[in-house]
Amino acid sequence: MSQSPEPGTLLRFTSAERWTHRTLGILMGVLLITAAVLYLPGASAVIGNRPLMRNAHVISGFLLPIPIIVACFFWAFRQDLRRLNRFSPNDWKWLRSRRNRGGNTPVGKFNAGQKLNSAFVLGSIIVLLVTGLVMYFNRFFPDDLRTGSTFVHDWLALLVAIVTAGHIWMAYGDATARKGMRTGSVPVEWAEQEHGQWANEVRS
Amino acid sequence: MCFSKEVEQPLKSPPDATGAPVGRRIVLGMVGLGALGIIFGRTASQAVNSTVATAAPGLSGVLPGTGGFRIYTVTNGYPEYNVDKYRLTVTGLVSSPLSLSLADLTELPQTGMTKDFQCVTGWRVDDVPWSGVLLSDVLTAAGADPSAGALRFISFDGAYTESLTMEQSLRPDVLVATTMFGQPITEEHGAPVRLYVAPMYGYKSIKWLSGIEVGKTVVPGYWEERGYSVDAWVGSSNGMTDEPIT
Structure with missing residues (x-):
């Protein structure tokens, strides 16, 4: 790999991957906040400004796939997509056993929870984008599909808000994981503890 | 997933990329x-x-779109008002311009109706009890010229305006509403007074109503300037085919 990390640490995310995560995070944050203001009667009352919120929401929504598409031009990101896609027997074992989530089951670069989260987020982005496009270009669609799209967009957005809160909660509880996403590298000991299989792979 | 060809890198798939996809x-x-x-x-x-x-x-x-109204505001929060100072003005082509307090409104003939509220974005609230003064009764009180072509409605939120033709305004299902569900209209629904145009999409039912101007021609309102139909009949405007309201 091109970047060589400090001694005692392993390179976990390249700067392209970190920037992808950062950009997606900011856009997702804008989307969830503006969605709340557009949606929740309480928030509408306090903040209002519907046209501004709507434009911010629509623009962020249209921009959302761009960081992912750009990231696909980077080899490290594509490698990680391959890892995230596949579920090894250890992933199932990790997922089934609450105790093993402490690290007794050596998993690869991503654990099963991270894999499920990334798949859910990608699926959500696709569905929210399509339903959002139907709602935005509503003149071209019959109102049955518009109502259906509104329904899907609303409920999936609620799930995304919950899952995103969970994602932030997990990150809040693991300073080293956050450092990995912020600086790109993690201590070897952490990697051995949390992603044993990956630690072996990188060192060999 | 994005590109299948790998040319520049010797390493193929990562070793932990095995198992079911x-x-x-x-x-x-x-x-x-x-x-x-x-x-x-x-x-x-x-x-x-x-x-x-x-x-x-x-x-x-709390939950998205569950059996209720969604509240859309175009300004910062809800506009403030004072119950005692509130006035609904009726001006323009009228023989006696009015400035109606809430008490004045209650002295005009009261009308109630229970009808659906249909939003152009697809949601509908069935059987909402409304009451207030028929717009036609307000226009009679002001001595509005029946041959005047149009009405313009102004909201005291400072941004929202609406329009109706005189013919539409005289319908028996167009109400200057002061109550909903048997209670005074709440802030988010346009307190203290809103319009309720039963046969049309909800954006015609302007909230926080403070002014009615009788004029010659229809001036498109806030949403109409943004592409929505001026004649917003439920089921036959805005490209929608909803059932008529009941």
């Missing part, structure tokens, strides 16, 4: 469910809304 299945599954949701969502949303409305009415204010 669960990620791809989840993504494809979600896309499939999403497509079903778009097609059958209308039926599903009606079922979900009525279930939530019956089982846990308190959730309606």
